[in-house]
Amino acid sequence: MRRRLTARRGVLSALVGPTLRAMRPAPVAGALAAALLVVAVPAVLGLDLEPDDHARLLRFAAVCAATGLAFTFDDPAKPTTLAVPVPSRWPAAIRGAFGLAAFTAWWAAAVTLTYAGADELRLPVPGLTLEAVTIAALALAASAVTCRFSARGVGGPIAAPAALGLALAVAVAPTTPPMFVPAIVRGTVWTAVHERWAALLALVLAAIVTAVAAPARPTARRTTASCRHRDSASTGSSGCGSGR
Incomplete structure (x- = not known):
């Protein structure tokens, strides 16, 4: 068991570099900087x-x-990948962890910058942090779902507006009290x-x-390529779609 865990840790460590290099950093970095x-x-x-x-600015900036983050799970190499030596969830987990880590670092910088530009500011940072992390998770969920069902492995252009729509839906949800309450509210309302x-x-x-x-x-391209590979490897085979 210990050897197996050690081997898995080694494989995960080896996956980190290639997985992060395969990501599309420009949309993520650009959105965080803006x-x-x-x-x-x-x-x-x-x-x-x-x-x-200040709380409204932080909420808007979090969105x-x-x-x-809606581009976190984009994988343009997906159509050309017939087989991988590790489960597909491992690289996806690395991407998700990186996205959350990047957002966490950004949020810490945003809160620090907010306090640096204000005098004697008091904000309910834990509650605002929970809101921001949830909004980030909504974007990651949209990215994971759209990339999963995208044959090209690129779901960001769909996931980004979907994430905005989900955040807007949360903001206008007919709940009492609303999901976004003023930062000056305290007590049972804020807790609820x-x-x-x-x-x-x-x-x-x-x-x-x-x-x-x-x-x-498997996507259609993967299935077709796999069939061609098996046909070329097995002489006399009728092929995947021959019906024989």
């Missing part, structure tokens, strides 16, 4: 904002940053709202795990 500029505006211009205004956020995060994480862990279905 979102950081959103919260930097008050600090750069010296604006004196109310705490709830902007999440659109970049963020219990709903925690439940939503658990559901979204379960959806991501399901999309990543489910066995990959």
